[in-house]
Amino acid sequence: MVTVGIVGVGQMGSAALRILLEQLPDARFEAMDRSPEAIAGAEALDQQRVSGRLVDVSSESVDLSGLDLVLNMSGPFFAGSGSLAQDALRSGTTYIDIGDDLEATDSILALNAQAETAGVALITGAGWSPGVTNWCAARLLDEHPDADGVNVVWATHERNPGGLAPLRHMLHMAVSPCPVWSDGRWTDSPGFVPATAAEFDFPEPLGRIEAYDTAHPEPRTLARSYPRLRNARCKGSLRPAWANAAFSTLGRIGFGYHDLAVDVAGHDVEPAEFLWKMMWARHHAAARGDEGRALTALMVQVFRGADTDVLGSLAVLDDAPMSRGTGLGAAVAALAALREPPAAGAWGPEILPWQFTLSEYERIGLALGGFGPGIQTPAASVS
Structure with a gap:
């Protein structure tokens, strides 16, 4: 058994x-x-x-x-x-x-x-993401043996603040360098900043979104598994769109540092945990029964040379939390x-x-x- x-x-x-x-x-x-x-x-x-x-x-x-x-x-x-x-x-x-x-x-x-x-x-x-995104990339790279680049894009809209661990991860990404496999070498890109924005057309109901470099590990493992790759990067987007700038700012002003503790009335408080509890308190106080629909989406593209020369793409959408x-x-x-x-x-x-x-x-x-x-x-x- x-x-x-x-x-x-x-x-x-x-x-x-x-x-x-x-x-x-x-x-x-x-x-x-x-x-x-x-x-x-x-x-x-x-x-x-x-x-x-x-x-x-x-x-x-x-x-x-x-x-x-x-x-x-x-x-x-x-x-x-x-x-x-x-x-x-x-x-x-x-x-x-x-x-x-x-x-x-x-x-x-x-x-x-x-x-x-x-x-x-x-x-x-x-x-x-990572996971399903990697399997989509593997399929596309098998189907397009001349491809030498991969774009991974994810997007999510949650109905509520969710768990503490995902919030910590989201804030951490705002202060962590993003690994980008660019022309056969590693470079670091800042996470969730407008300078790295690109637009992608997802199937409906998501449609066109703007996504930003994020510190997800797909580039690391895909470049390791597929030596022919010259380029690989991962971008992400929170929905609604204003949440991207909000989380980026919160992470950088201190909420993204997990090794930081603040003394509050004699008790050490982790900034992210405080933010999480505050978000849940606000969520409960403002609950009106119209939280909207959850949405989770991913898209993977393979290309050759410039990433505008897309050879194939796959997308998956789900009307539920990530x-x-x-x-x-x-x-x-x-x-x-x-x-x-x-x-x-x-x-x-x-x-x-x-x-x-x-x-x-x-x-x-x-x-x-x-x-x-x-x-x-x-x-x-x-x-």
Whole structure:
């Protein structure tokens, strides 16, 4: 019997668990979190097949023995995901995370030699973006062997402030250099500033949006996996459009620094946590029952030479918070790794076969009632 561990069973982790419970009816699951409430919620999904364990991966090592695979869903990943990967190496357990910060990606890739020696596969960034974006890029690069560049674009509109970890990640991106693979060399670009803006035409209902360089790791792993690439970058956009400048400013004035604490009446307060609680308080106070529709979108383009010479593009839209798309991406990555174990080493998500991952993502996503009409091929447009 297959046993899967899920570390971090908040919004995204519980979304992945729900999907895997249905897709792996004979598997057992171990839900790990530092929150007793989160563990109780996970166990309630299936008390026969889900057992909980109280752990804090940020401060302790975790015994993963007996697990066939562990999904690390515990953000923010810039605070460190390498320790759980080390635990996986010691236990001989396949490791997958949804890390979307460059620091986390580099920390996993740095374990490549150790993973090869241990005979263990470590996969980082297998969620929505990165994750589904990488699989779309892999498909397009296979379909267009003369392409030497990739554009990754994501956009999101949330109905409420969401969890603290995603907020920390968003603020952190505003103060983190963005890795850009430009003409075969690495350069750093500032995150979420007008100087890096470009317009992209998404399928409706999103339409044309402006997106900005963001510190997501797709360029790092795609350039590593596809030596023919000369250019790769990732851009992102928050909806409504004014939120981009707002978060960029908040991050730079101090809310984006996770190692900063402020003394408030004798208590150390993390700026991001204060902002998160304030946003939720304002949300509850202003709730009028018209929060609008959530929207999560991604687009991947491949090109040759100038990025205006687009050879092919794929897009996926979902009318739900990003947690659903990310949880589904992680679940599909787990299904792929259990179906065909990846080679030992440290990898980006593109190591998993896009033929299976994209097919399963579309199949399960449509069954969930979202992601319609599936993976789309929009007319190529960038300006």
